[in-house]
Structures are given as C-alpha cells and as structure tokens.
Amino acid sequence: LDVRATRSGGPGGQHVNTSSTRIELRWNVRASQAVDDERRARLLEKLASRLDADGTLRIVASEHRSQRQNREAAEARLAMLVK
8 A cells, every 4th residue: 555645635725735634545456455356356356447547446535634643534434446
C-alpha cells in the first residue's frame, strides 16, 4: 500500500488550507504479493473500471478533519472493495 497525505480542498477556513488531512491510498493489484494468482485475476476483473493502466486502485478519503481518521476510512473502503 502506498499512502500519501495531501491538503484538502474546499471550504473550511485556515485549518483545512494548512493541514494535510486528505489521504490517497494506492494499491497495485497486479503487482501485489498479498493475494494469490486466482484472487488477483478475480480482483482485476471485478475492479477493472476502478483500476488505472498499471492495475493500481486509488482510494481518496477527505471527509474527516483528522489524517488518522481519513486513513482509517480509506483502509475500510479498500477492505470492503476487496471483500
């Protein structure tokens, strides 16, 4: 998993403009060693519309003001998609 924190956009005053609370979670399904070949093929098929050309799934979470909460939200979304 590749996790990156960036600044959130939109309204919210000075806090949102100076804090990197938006989380972008990236998982390269095609290159991942976390799943076997059978599961990888199924994930690549089921998530095809959400994957880029390299087979990377990108999930963005910015609904919370906390970086930790946004990371947890992104990880929960990833778990739901894989499940």
